[in-house]
Amino acid sequence: xxxxxxxxxxxxxxxxxxxxxxxxxxxxxxxxxxxxxxxxxxxxxxxxxxxxxxxxxxxxxxxxxxxxxxxxxxxxxxxxxxxxxxxxxxxxxxxxxxxxxxxxxxxxxxxxxxxxxxxxxxxxxxxxxxxxxxxxxxxxxxxxxxxxxxxxxxxxxxxxxxxxxxxxxxxxxxxxxxxxxxxxxxxxxxxxxxxxxxxxxxxxxxxxxxxxxxxxxxxxxxxxxxxxxxxxxxxx
Amino acid sequence: xxxxxxxxxxxxxxxxxxxxxxxxxxxxxxxxxxxxxxxxxxxxxxxxxxxxxxxxxxxxxxxxxxxxxxxxxxxxxxxxxxxxxxxxxxxxxxxxxxxxxxxxxxxxxxxxxxxxxxxxxxxxxxxxxxxxxxxxxxxxxxxxxxxxxxxxxxxxxxxxxxxxxxxxxxxxxxxxxxxxxxxxxxxxxxxxxxxxxxxxxxxxxxxxxxxxxxxxxxxxxxxxxxxxxxxxxxxxxxxxxxxxxxxxxxxxxxxxxxxxxxxxxxxxx
Ligand SMILES: Nc1ncnc2c1ncn2[C@@H]1O[C@H](COP(=O)(O)OP(=O)(O)OP(=O)(O)O)[C@@H](O)[C@H]1O
Ligand SMILES: [Mg+2]
Numbered sequence: 001x002x003x004x005x006x007x008x009x010x011x012x013x014x015x016x017x018x019x020x021x022x023x024x025x026x027x028x029x030x031x032x033x034x035x036x037x038x039x040x041x042x043x044x045x046x047x048x049x050x051x052x053x054x055x056x057x058x059x060x061x062x063x064x065x066x067x068x069x070x071x072x073x074x075x076x077x078x079x080x081x082x083x084x085x086x087x088x089x090x091x092x093x094x095x096x097x098x099x100x101x102x103x104x105x106x107x108x109x110x111x112x113x114x115x116x117x118x119x120x121x122x123x124x125x126x127x128x129x130x131x132x133x134x135x136x137x138x139x140x141x142x143x144x145x146x147x148x149x150x151x152x153x154x155x156x157x158x159x160x161x162x163x164x165x166x167x168x169x170x171x172x173x174x175x176x177x178x179x180x181x182x183x184x185x186x187x188x189x190x191x192x193x194x195x196x197x198x199x200x201x202x203x204x205x206x207x208x209x210x211x212x213x214x215x216x217x218x219x220x221x222x223x224x225x226x227x228x229x230x231x232x233x234x235x236x
Numbered sequence: 237x238x239x240x241x242x243x244x245x246x247x248x249x250x251x252x253x254x255x256x257x258x259x260x261x262x263x264x265x266x267x268x269x270x271x272x273x274x275x276x277x278x279x280x281x282x283x284x285x286x287x288x289x290x291x292x293x294x295x296x297x298x299x300x301x302x303x304x305x306x307x308x309x310x311x312x313x314x315x316x317x318x319x320x321x322x323x324x325x326x327x328x329x330x331x332x333x334x335x336x337x338x339x340x341x342x343x344x345x346x347x348x349x350x351x352x353x354x355x356x357x358x359x360x361x362x363x364x365x366x367x368x369x370x371x372x373x374x375x376x377x378x379x380x381x382x383x384x385x386x387x388x389x390x391x392x393x394x395x396x397x398x399x400x401x402x403x404x405x406x407x408x409x410x411x412x413x414x415x416x417x418x419x420x421x422x423x424x425x426x427x428x429x430x431x432x433x434x435x436x437x438x439x440x441x442x443x444x445x446x447x448x449x450x451x452x453x454x455x456x457x458x459x460x461x462x463x464x465x466x467x468x469x470x471x472x473x474x475x476x477x478x479x480x481x482x483x484x485x486x487x488x489x490x491x492x493x494x495x496x497x498x499x500x501x502x503x504x505x
Contacts, residue, residue, distance in 0.1 A: 136439055138393030139386055140360075155439060157389040175437070 016043075017079065018050045023059035025067050032071055044072050049097055052089075053080030061092035137162055137176070147183070158198060167191070177201075189224040191235060205230070238346040241353050241481075242371035242409075244395075246387030248358030250379045251416035254452055255474075256355035257285040258463040259375070262478030264319035265463070268350040271310065273342075274324035275367035276357040277332055283323045286313065287459020297325040300337035306344055315464070320349075333366045342370050360394060369400050373410040375443060375481075379417045380429040385437050388413075392438065412443035414477065419448040420493045431491060444477030446470055447490040 020028065036043055048068065052059070061078070068075040077095030078085065086096045132151045137143055139159030143150065150164035155172035162168055162176070165183040173194035181188030181203035190200055196218055198209050202225050212232075220235035243256045253276070260272035274282040277297060283289040288311045294304035299322070306322075313319035322345075325332065345352050356367035368374060374395050378388045395409045396402055402409075415434060422428040431445060451468030455461060463478070465471040469490055476486045 135396070136392070138396070139389035141393045141397070155437075157393075157437070158386055159390065160393075172439075173436075 015076070016046060016048050018048055020050070021054075023052075023055055023057070023064070025060065025063045028064065029067055029071075032067075032073075036071060036073075045074055047074045047076045049077050049079050050075065051080050051099065052078045052085050053099060055085065058085060058088045061089050061094055065092055065094065131164075131166075136172070139176070144182075155194075156192075156197075164188075174200075179206075186225045186228075189222055191222050193220045193235070194218055195221040195223070195232075202230075238349040238352045239373065240342060240346070240371050241351060241373045241375060242356055242368045243353060243375045243377060244356040244364060244368055244391050245358065245377040245384070246360060246364075246391040247379070247384045250377050250384055251446070251452075252358070252377050253281045253285055253355050254456065254462065255375065255377050255414060255416065255446075256282060256353050257461040258471075258474040259478055259481065260351070260353040261286075261313075261316065261319060261461040262463045262474060263351050263353075263481075264313070264316045266478065266482065267318070269318040269348070270351040270353065271320040271322055271345055271349045272353045272355060273322040273345075274355050275333070275363060276355060277324045277363060278326065278329050279357065280324040280326040282321060282355050283311070284459065285456050286321050286461060288313070288321055288323075289459070292323045295323045295325040296341070297328045297332045299341055300333065306341065331362060333363065335366070335369065338366055339370060360390060364391075365394070365398060368395060368409075369398070371395075371399060371409050372401075373412065375412045375414050376438070376440065377414050377416055378434060378438070380415060380419075380423065380431075380434055382429070385429065385434055388438055392440065411440040412481070413438055413440045414444050414446065415442070416446040417448045418445050418490070420491060424493055431488075442488075443480055444473060445488055445491060446473045446477070 020031070050064065065075045075094065077097050078089045079097040080099040081089055081096050089096050131145050131148050132153065133143065134153045136154035137152060137156045137160040139157045142161040143163065145164040145166065147165045149166035149169065150162055151169045152162065153171045156162050156170055156174045156176045156178065158175040160176035161179070163179040163182050165181065165185070167188050168178050168180045168190045170178065170192035174192040174197045176197065177199040178190050178192070178197060179201040180190045184203050186203040188202055190202065195212065195216055197212065200207055200212070200223055202223070205225065207230055216232045216234070222233045222235050224231045243252045243259070245252050256272050260270050263270040272282060273296065274280060283292055291311050294309040296309065298304040299306055299309045309322060311321045311323065313321065342352060354367045354371065357363040376388050376391060378384050392411060395411060399409055401407065413434070415431060419428060423430045431442065435442060447469050449468060449470035451465050451470045452462050455465055462468065462470050463474040466475065473490055476489065479486045
């Protein structure tokens with residue numbers, strides 16, 4: 001017999017999980033549209049899993065699926081479903097997945113890759129022993145450090161992305177995206193001298209600029225996760 | 237060996253061609269043999285600003301393709317002895333330029349000139365990449381508004397990664413920031429970014445600030461680089477800029493709102 005022309009391999013992908021109180025299509029439409037409007041284009045055709053853990057009635061999965069495609073999202077499945085919800089989800093053509101460990105913002109399944117969309121340039125991948133950059137990261141540039149920390153003696157411009165499996169230190173302003181703990185380590189932190197980012201992410205949890213406005217905006221800040229919650233603290 | 241300076245921006249319409257013409261002319265005024273090369277293939281503009289549009293016979297693409305030699309294509313400025321223009325082609329598209337051809341022409345120019353000013357097209361496609369690839373220095377033309385600053389940041393990234401100097405591991409391109417169309421009144425009202433705002437974001441050395449000026453429009457309409465209008469604010473700002481480019485320490489002017497005299501205050505204007 002000739003070699004099989006197909007192959008099934010297990011892989012892990014980062015997925016966004018939607019948590020909600022109300023599973024009615026009308027409410028979901030309103031809330032989701034609001035969220036998407038904050039980051040136009042950012043979630044276009046993003047795969048999403050909906051958590052049904054605290055769901056009391058069986059939602060109309062077919063209608064929710066339709067809503068997602070109207071909003072240019074791809075609903076791939078549900079998580080945290082009991083037997084009857086699983087059945088309903090399967091009937092609507094949805095997969096049923098294991099819920100991520102320890103609730104809402106806990107460490108997601110590895111590898112918790114960055115949620116950020118890739119810039120249209122190949123990232124500059126820097127090996128573990130070369131992780132200090134003297135100078136600015138400009139709009140459109142992407143830096144990825146595998147298995148180590150990234151130290152930047154300069155600013156990260158709007159539209160630039162810096163990603164590291166370890167911590168990220170920025171001795172200048174952060175105006176672009178910074179993604180630390182890209183391998184899923186929730187203990188990693190982001191330090192910067194002037195926080196004005198478009199997005200920050202630690203171990204797959206991420207926050208857009210809007211949620212970061214406030215007292216710490218423009219300040220020297222350390223960003224980390226504590227019990228799954230975003231934690232901001234002044235650097236000094 | 238000539239010094240190759242690219243005038244670039246990412247964003248369109250910010251004043252690259254105006255600046256190329258002014259700075260090229262300014263360098264020639266200071267006694268340096270200078271050629272300004274129009275890389276904006278298909279949207280030829282420099283010849284108009286320089287007032288030599290009627291004298292274009294052969295162009296950059298002709299030289300690259302071997303259809304004419306440099307001597308035939310270079311246009312000698314009527315006002316200044318040591319100033320030349322290499323016009324772009326109006327009929328080809330941007331892909332008519334290729335690295336080998338550009339390099340050969342620049343090498344040939346390099347033997348003869350002190351400065352080669354490359355007027356880049358807008359964007360980050362091949363035409364703009366070709367204009368910056370061989371540069372020793374870059375003048376990043378920026379308007380004091382967010383989108384222009386963002387595009388300049390993008391171009392600065394290209395300069396540090398996509399140039400010959402970057403690819404060959406040579407010392408990087410020397411980067412200069414030139415703020416143009418600066419309007420202190422609008423800055424004061426908060427409608428435009430200030431010099432400090434832009435400096436803060438781009439973090440490169442400021443070469444000059446050119447005010448928004450009617451003199452620029454008058455100059456381009458009459459085919460006279462604005463730097464020759466030495467009485468005008470923009471002309472003076474460009475003269476200062478050229479001095480700084482040559483290493484002189486010149487204070488910045490035209491940064492603040494002009495205080496109106498009694499006469500102007502009463503009669504307006
Ligand atoms: N300092 C200034 N004050 C007023 N108008 C200006 C100034 N600088 C440039 N302009 C005007 O802005 C317009 C665009 O200028 P210019 O052609 O030099 O820009 P450019 O960057 O070369 O454009 P392109 O990207 O299309 O090549 C022109 O009409 C020019 O007269
Ligand atoms: Mg132009």
